[in-house]
Amino acid sequence: MKRFAELFNLLDQTTSTKSKVTLLKDYFALVDDKDRMWAMALLSHRRPKRTIKTALLREWAAELSNLPLWLFEESYHIVGDLAETIALVLPAATHKKEEPLTYWIDLIKNLKDKEEVEKKEAILNAWSGLDAKERFIFNKLITGGFRVGVSQKLMTKALSQYTEIEEKSLTHRLMGNWSPDDTTFEELILNENPLDDISKPYPFYLAYAFDLTFEELGNVSEWQVERKWDGIRGQLIVRKENIFIWSRGEELVTDKFPEYKILTELLPDGTVIDGEILPFKDDKPLSFNILQTRIGRKNITKKILETAPVILMAYDLLELDGKDLRETPLYERRKLLEKLIAKVDHPVLKISPIVSGDSWSAFEKEREKSRSLDTEGLMLKRKESSYQSGRKKGDWWKWKVDPLTIDAVMLYAQRGHGRRSNLYTDYTFAVWDGDNLVPFTKAYSGLTDKEFAEVTKFVNKNTKEKFGPVRSVKAELVFEIAFEGISKSSRHKSGVALRFPRIKRWRKDKPVEEANTLKDLTDLLQNYQL
Amino acid sequence: MALLQLTKNGLYCEQADVYIDPWRKVDRALITHGHADHSRWGHKAYLCTHSAKPVIRHRLGAKMKIQSIEFGQKMNMNGVSFSFHPAGHIVGSAQIRVEYKGEVWVASGDYKTEYDGISEAFELVKCNTYITESTFGLPVYKWQPQKEVFEDIHNWWRQNQRDGKVTILTAYSLGKAQRIIANLDPEVGPIFTHGAVEDINEIIREQGFYLPPTTRVNKTQKKGDFKNGIVITPASGLGTAWVKKFEPKSVGAASGWMAVRGARRRRSVDRGFVLSDHVDWESLNAVIEGTGAEQVLVTHGYSDIYSKYLREKGLKSQVLETQFEGEQQEEEEVEEIIGENEKKEKE
Numbered sequence: 012m013k014r015f016a017e018l019f020n021l022l023d024q025t026t027s028t029k030s031k032v033t034l035l036k037d038y039f040a041l042v043d044d045k046d047r048m049w050a051m052a053l054l055s056h057r058r059p060k061r062t063i064k065t066a067l068l069r070e071w072a073a074e075l076s077n078l079p080l081w082l083f084e085e086s087y088h089i090v091g092d093l094a095e096t097i098a099l100v101l102p103a104a105t106h107k108k109e110e111p112l113t114y115w116i117d118l119i120k121n122l123k124d125k126e127e128v129e130k131k132e133a134i135l136n137a138w139s140g141l142d143a144k145e146r147f148i149f150n151k152l153i154t155g156g157f158r159v160g161v162s163q164k165l166m167t168k169a170l171s172q173y174t175e176i177e178e179k180s181l182t183h184r185l186m187g188n189w190s191p192d193d194t195t196f197e198e199l200i201l202n203e204n205p206l207d208d209i210s211k212p213y214p215f216y217l218a219y220a221f222d223l224t225f226e227e228l229g230n231v232s233e234w235q236v237e238r239k240w241d242g243i244r245g246q247l248i249v250r251k252e253n254i255f256i257w258s259r260g261e262e263l264v265t266d267k268f269p270e271y272k273i274l275t276e277l278l279p280d281g282t283v284i285d286g287e288i289l290p291f292k293d294d295k296p297l298s299f300n301i302l303q304t305r306i307g308r309k310n311i312t313k314k315i316l317e318t319a320p321v322i323l324m325a326y327d328l329l330e331l332d333g334k335d336l337r338e339t340p341l342y343e344r345r346k347l348l349e350k351l352i353a354k355v356d357h358p359v360l361k362i363s364p365i366v367s368g369d370s371w372s373a374f375e376k377e378r379e380k381s382r383s384l385d386t387e388g389l390m391l392k393r394k395e396s397s398y399q400s401g402r403k404k405g406d407w408w409k410w411k412v413d414p415l416t417i418d419a420v421m422l423y424a425q426r427g428h429g430r431r432s433n434l435y436t437d438y439t440f441a442v443w444d445g446d447n448l449v450p451f452t453k454a455y456s457g458l459t460d461k462e463f464a465e466v467t468k469f470v471n472k473n474t475k476e477k478f479g480p481v482r483s484v485k486a487e488l489v490f491e492i493a494f495e496g497i498s499k500s501s502r503h504k505s506g507v508a509l510r511f512p513r514i515k516r517w518r519k520d521k522p523v524e525e526a527n528t529l530k531d532l533t534d535l536l537q538n539y540q541l
Numbered sequence: 542m543a544l545l546q547l548t549k550n551g552l553y554c555e556q557a558d559v560y561i562d563p564w565r566k567v568d569r570a571l572i573t574h575g576h577a578d579h580s581r582w583g584h585k586a587y588l589c590t591h592s593a594k595p596v597i598r599h600r601l602g603a604k605m606k607i608q609s610i611e612f613g614q615k616m617n618m619n620g621v622s623f624s625f626h627p628a629g630h631i632v633g634s635a636q637i638r639v640e641y642k643g644e645v646w647v648a649s650g651d652y653k654t655e656y657d658g659i660s661e662a663f664e665l666v667k668c669n670t671y672i673t674e675s676t677f678g679l680p681v682y683k684w685q686p687q688k689e690v691f692e693d694i695h696n697w698w699r700q701n702q703r704d705g706k707v708t709i710l711t712a713y714s715l716g717k718a719q720r721i722i723a724n725l726d727p728e729v730g731p732i733f734t735h736g737a738v739e740d741i742n743e744i745i746r747e748q749g750f751y752l753p754p755t756t757r758v759n760k761t762q763k764k765g766d767f768k769n770g771i772v773i774t775p776a777s778g779l780g781t782a783w784v785k786k787f788e789p790k791s792v793g794a795a796s797g798w799m800a801v802r803g804a805r806r807r808r809s810v811d812r813g814f815v816l817s818d819h820v821d822w823e824s825l826n827a828v829i830e831g832t833g834a835e836q837v838l839v840t841h842g843y844s845d846i847y848s849k850y851l852r853e854k855g856l857k858s859q860v861l862e863t864q865f866e867g868e869q870q871e872e873e874e875v876e877e878i879i880g881e882n883e884k885k886e887k888e
Binding site: 090 | 679
């Protein structure tokens with residue numbers, strides 16, 4: 012544990028990618044197979060199953076630190092990280108217990124079916140035998156969320172240097188539903204047949220936002236243009252009479268979308284399709300909000316299937332008849348995909364249509380239509396491109412439509428979490444309705460740290476009322492809010508809900524009376540309803 | 542009528558007609574220390590400790606009327622007895638004791654209890670009512686002894702020397718910077734300073750405090766002149782072209798906020814050292830208990846939370862909405878001071 016805590020600490024202290032890779036590689040070389048596997052798992056967001064409720068952890072931490080629970084909770088709110096808050100408030104260790112990472116993970120796993128008193132004893136005992144840095148790691152093993160600026164890619168790179176296995180192969184081997192509990196380092200990493208695990212997806216190829224000129228893109232005929240759909244990126248795999256759906260976050264979401272089940276029989280063995288999981292009804296996409304109502308649910312009820320049905324809007328074919336097509340040029344993959352979808356001929360699997368145009372200006376016009384077609388913009392893909400892995404520049408671009416904007420007044424401010432725990436960073440905004448200000452959205456990112464500090468100063472001096480961490484402030488500051496879409500909402504006082512609202516800039520030049528009105532918002536709703 | 546009360550101008554003693562660290566212009570101001578949120582420009586008369594005066598003079602200019610007094614010396618104003626007692630926050634910083642008809646109040650300004658090697662050591666003053674800051678009034682803030690922090694700083698400095706990097710440590714130019722310099726081992730390597738820091742160093746040295754030798758960074762030095770060195774600069778120095786000649790460099794920050802990982806990441810420095818000139822949770826509670834105060838008024842920081850905690854412990858306590866802003870404020874204010882100095886240079 013000491014080594015892993017030290018690794019974490021060192022990773023946290025550097026912003027250099029090169030040193031991070033070296034630190035990881037050195038760690039991999041130093042520890043045994045078990046600890047190495049767990050380190051890999053933890054750094055790729057895989058953690059042991061939670062065996063203790065966090066509510067209990069809070070209670071026990073407050074008790075051991077001799078603090079009232081409310082004070083612990085306030086501290087947690089300000090620190091923004093439960094594992095860290097506990098590590099910080101606990102009294103100093105009473106003894107020293109040095110065990111490897113795997114020992115502590117096993118300890119946590121073994122608490123699964125234990126009585127609460129036994130759990131409590133084990134956790135309190137662990138806390139008392141670890142120093143602050145180790146405690147933080149121990150708590151993270153329970154709560155999850157090891158954010159340390161190590162991407163899967165970076166970890167893979169370090170692993171590649173350590174094992175001398177090619178990075179791409181490792182990326183493939185590391186994907187999917189593995190856990191150190193049911194595989195070994197040898198099986199997962201050193202094994203040369205990654206396709207043995209039939210659920211494994213290919214790494215997604217991600218596009219960059221278009222930031223070139225048309226001249227730099229070259230001849231318009233070299234590009235395939237599609238709509239950019241507003242759903243969830245997904246990969247559909249049919250192999251050996253099984254179907255798997257992976258989301259872009261590398262989550263296996265097969266059970267959340269039973270609509271696709273039928274494709275198990277309709278698609279040939281060894282098919283992998285890249286596309287958009289899209290809420291779709293009566294021949295057109297539904298609002299992303301509707302899909303969101305499904306994502307969080309454990310059980311997919313009949314009602315959900317009726318109100319928020321999904322299709323797969325397919326745009327690429329990565330594997331056909333068990334053959335990896337990623338090196339085949341896009342235009343050929345597209346032909347194969349069209350043929351396949353025509354053959355399947357089922358409403359749940361559609362092909363993302365090609366947008367035609369013979370000049371960039373024609374596409375500029377097409378892009379203008381995006382909002383009325385309930386899409387986010389256009390995708391530009393080079394016809395000759397292979398299917399690469401990760402975010403790569405050059406061959407695929409997303410060309411989003413410009414956001415909608417409105418000037419709004421800040422009404423409430425809330426202290427930020429974690430990184431910004433000493434600043435007011437979360438604001439609620441309002442627009443005028445006659446002489447009243449009607450709140451209509453919250454927005455977070457978009458200001459610089461310096462601006463946040465400035466707003467915080469304003470909040471401190473202009474607080475009207477306090478409600479826990481939230482303060483109502485004098486209506487004085489005006490901000491330009493950008494958002495991707497607007498829809499009707501009965502849940503909000505203003506009657507509208509925004510998609511991806513964020514602060515575009517601080518309108519210091521605008522007096523509060525000149526902020527936009529509720530009517531301006533409803534006009535936008537009329538024009539651009541999703 | 543309370544002995545000290547909050548008015549729109551600041552903390553006021555009506556019986557003596559005098560303010561403590563007021564934020565609007567007043568006739569008579571008692572000043573705990575020279576940080577800008579406590580010692581503002583424009584009052585008609587100032588009173589502070591002898592050792593706080595030179596810095597305050599430097600910050601406010603030659604025209605202001607500033608008088609000073611010995612630590613512990615009693616002074617009477619219309620029947621009210623005032624005295625200044627070390628707060629351990631920065632050189633010259635004081636808690637102000639106010640006594641009238643047997644009732645004692647203490648306004649502590651900013652303070653810390655650990656002796657930092659340069660500021661006059663904190664003195665615990667018995668009182669009936671204690672006015673305390675709460676900049677770090679949460680149980681997550683616990684400081685290590687500064688000896689350990691300086692060991693970490695020196696180890697990092699040596700590691701940077703091995704890696705061929707210049708070490709840059711950011712600190713507030715008045716107080717934190719001198720505390721750091723006073724505790725650095727000049728045997729490890731040369732110590733360089735940003736102009737805003739060195740201006741204060743000169744004043745402090747002139748007062749007779751010892752600081753190891755430092756070199757002001759100026760335009761004639763070149764890349765390479767800083768080999769093996771450590772540069773002490775306010776954080777705002779980092780955002781400018783000024784830092785270019787230190788490449789390759791490793792940047793650290795020293796502040797109480799660095800105790801929380803999120804704040805460390807927000808500053809995006811290579812290393813964060815937890816070093817504060819304010820009390821941590823445990824010392825704060827020990828001081829409150831030690832003063833024997835039956836009433837505690839809580840100012841800048843996590844005042845709502847800390848005041849509620851004290852009430853639950855059975856003390857009389859409430860929040861005082863002052864305009865003091867603790868360590869965060871100090872970090873922001875740096876640019877203001879640099880601005881002033883630049884103005885002077887032009888003149």
